[in-house]
Amino acid sequence: KGHDEKIGVFTTRPDTIFGVTFMTLAPEHELVAKLTTPKQKDAVEAYIEKTAKRSERERMADVKTISGVFTGAYAEHPFTKEPVAIWIGDYVLAGYGTGAVMAVPCGDQRDYDFANHFAGQEGMTPIVNIFKNVDISEEAFADKEKTIITNSDFLNDLPYKKAMKLAIYKLEEQGSGQGQTNYRLRDAVFSRQRYWGEPFPVYYKNGIPQMIEEKHLPITLPEVEKYLPTEEGEPPLGRADVWAWNTETAQVVSNDLVNSDTVFPLELNTMPGWAGSSWYFFRYMEKAMRNETFASKDAMNYWQEVDLYIGGSEHATGHLLYARFWTKFLYDIKAVPVKEFAKKLINQGMILGTSAFVYRKEETNVFISKNLIGDENVQPIHADVSMVNASSELDLEAFKAWRPEFKDAEFILEDNKYIVGHEVEKMSKSKYNVVNPDDICAQYGADTLRLYEMFLGPLEQAKPWNTAGITGVHSFLKKLWKLYHNGENFEVTDAEPNKESLKTLHKTIKKVEEDIENFSFNTSVSTFMIAVNELSSQKCNSRVILEPLAVLISPYAPHIAEELWEKLGHSTSIATAEFPKFEEKHLVESSKAYPISFNGKMRFTMELPSDLSKDDIEKAVMAHEKTAGYLDGRTPKKVIVVPGKIVNIVG
Structure with a gap:
């Protein structure tokens, strides 16, 4: 308004154009000085000076601080011709996009926060009006594809995708903007400026890449002086003296022989690590090295896919994506009988x-x-x-x-x-x-680090690290060690364990076995802690209990388990020991502790055999001396017995 300049804006959601309530320019935007009104000049200049002290990196990282200044100027909406206030704010960067944004508070969190912060000031639409252009019904939020545009002139009642296309068409029709298709492609960076990697079977004839025939492969890496790029910025293979291809002899020859007639320079890049990692698992399925094929049909038909693939979520576009591409390609050329390389995927949490x-x-x-x-x-x-x-x-x-x-x-x-x-x-x-894991290992040991990482929470969830909490796990391992020792002396006997110790061991075996199958390692660590506490209070030092316990914990804390295994008299590794077998009989309860209540108030407990009938339970309770003391000669009106639960005497 009042100027000839136009402010260019890039948006991925032109369908929200009727929801614009203000504009924000980067403080460094070239038009700020021209547009600012005399009234706002001092405030704008002070803000620009203040912003100049912060780097773009700081501004990008700071999502909490909200700051900005109204320029006093207004733009003209391309469709409604209504005035749109122009602000400056450091959350907009001059080097990103066009350095200007059309602010739609009902659709963007930072725009909303900005509008909310400056609500009531000159140049800011009242916050109560910012949702006028969005359908906030539950149906709309449940399915974005069904979102219908509202209060938006010619875009009214249109699904958002159609509204986007129509908005672009109208902007182009009146010369206010143009549509643009952006493609997002993750670069595989397949060729790498490094030395270690499979060489590409490619030579260059007049700058055009030519493939070396398969019968002349493989090409082996040449010797180089050092594994660093050259001073001219070429990959390490640029240092090789013998790295040219003779098309007549089909051999790698000296670079001095390059004549652009029969001898040509070879490709200097090599394949990246994920070239081999996209298929090596098929090679592992072979019993012996075979040069004629990387995966024989016999091996592939037996092994099929990898059973389990575990990797961080960042693997999705770094390794997993390409491994799946390669497997599908190998399937298409009938090299493997499977379309996917793994049956199950688990992304461990960060x-x-x-x-x-x-x-x-x-x-x-x-x-x-x-x-x-x-x-x-x-x-x-x-x-x-x-x-x-x-x-x-x-x-x-x-x-x-x-x-x-x-x-x-x-x-x-x-x-x-x-x-x-x-x-x-x-x-x-x-x-x-x-947190450097080497420092944790040096202070607490690798077993403590392993157990603590598992104890933090479920495998697939993100988990916050807290170094202060690691001492609890370290104390548990000390307690485990003490279970096998009497002071400084190793003391495990051949005495028969009692029923309680057998019950503790077998409920631990059952739970840990279930946890391993379900990848619930955090609950396994809790189970070990409970087991060690119970066995310590039982003063258990029986080999029948402590030997399988060491095997049980060995996948979780291998170092301490290996030491205990050796002290138990074994000459082979605990890794070769058979996993303990769960026996249900040790968990069968032979007795039950009954709470005995008088008029609904629990007074004492009685340990009674589990197989007693209601009448036998009542007789046993009524014969107890404490019952006689509480009744004090009175005859109870009723005795309520719930087998396995409670006895209530109503006086």
Whole structure:
């Protein structure tokens, strides 16, 4: 409005164009200075100066701070011709897209947060009106494909996909914009600038790649001086002196013989790691090396697919995708009898890190301890977790020495301590929250690390790491060790175990066996803890119990189990031992502890055989001396017996 300039905007949802309530430009946008009104000039310039102190990386990472300024200018909506307020905000980056966004608060969280933050100010549509262009019925949210556009002029009552096409057509028709098809393709980066990898059977004739015939394969890697790219930026194979192809002799020859007639340069890139990893599992199915085929029909017909594939979710587009492509291709050329390489897929959850935050007072180098932050505007900054102790106290000297800009930092402390804030995020070097497993192994041992990782939660869920919690698992392993020892002396006897110890062992075998089949490793660790506590209280040191227990825990804590196995007198590895067999008979209850109540109030318990009849239970209870004491000579009106549950005497 009042200018000749146009602001270009890129959007993937042109169907929401009638939901635009304001625009946001990056503070660095070239039109900001031209558009800003005199009234808003000072505020805009101050904001731009403040934003210039933050890097784009900081602005992208900061999803909590909301800041911006109204320019005083208005754009004209391409369809309604209504004024649209133009703001600037640092959540929009000049180098991303066009450096401007059409803000649709009803469809975008950051736009909504921005509108909500500045609600009531000049240039901001009242927050109560921002949902006018969206169907918020349960049906619409249940199925996005059925979402119907509302309050949007010529897009009214259209499903969103049709509305998108019509909006693009109308914008193109009036010259206000044009449609564009964007393709998202994950680059396989199949050729790699590295040395280790299968060479491509390709040579170049006049710059055109030519394939070497299959009968001349394989091509073996040549010797190179060092496995690094050349000074000119070529892959390591650019250092090879003998890496040219003689088409007459079908041999690899010296580079000096290249004549572009019969001798040509070979491809310098090699295949990536996932070239081989997309099919090697079929080769594993062979009993012996065969050169004529990578997977014989006999082997493939016997083994079929891999039974289980476990990998992180990042494998989906790094390995799994290509392994499936390769398998389908191999199936199409009848090299394998299966379309999928694995029967079952499990994506293990990511272990999250606990980040530490310090709080810098804006435009200063003063850091305020977490619990002292009041109305001040502070900027949360990641601090390296290695500088924070278990009580969330920051090592101030280490922090000042960490980065040059913090050398002269000042701190506002609480009780002479700087307390950091915490947040659970993805473990990442950029968030300084990575825990080095080598350090954990050095301090607590590898078995503690293994058990703790499994104990964190279900295999497929993301789990937050908390180093403070690892001590509990470490204490459990110490208790397990003590079960086999009397002080410093190893003490396991050949004495027959009691019924309670047999019950503890066999319920543990049953639960762990079920957990392994269901990949519920976290509940197995809990089961081991319960078993060790029970056996410790039973003072069990019987070989009949402790030997199978060591085998049972060996897949979870192999190092301590192996040591115990050797102390138990075995010369072979515990890995070769037979898995303990569950026996149901040890879980059959021979007696039951009955709560005995008088007029609904439980007074004492009685241990009675499980096979007693109602009459026998009543006789046994009435004959008990405590019953006589509570009745004090009175005859009860009624005795209620629920076998296996409770006895209630009504006086």
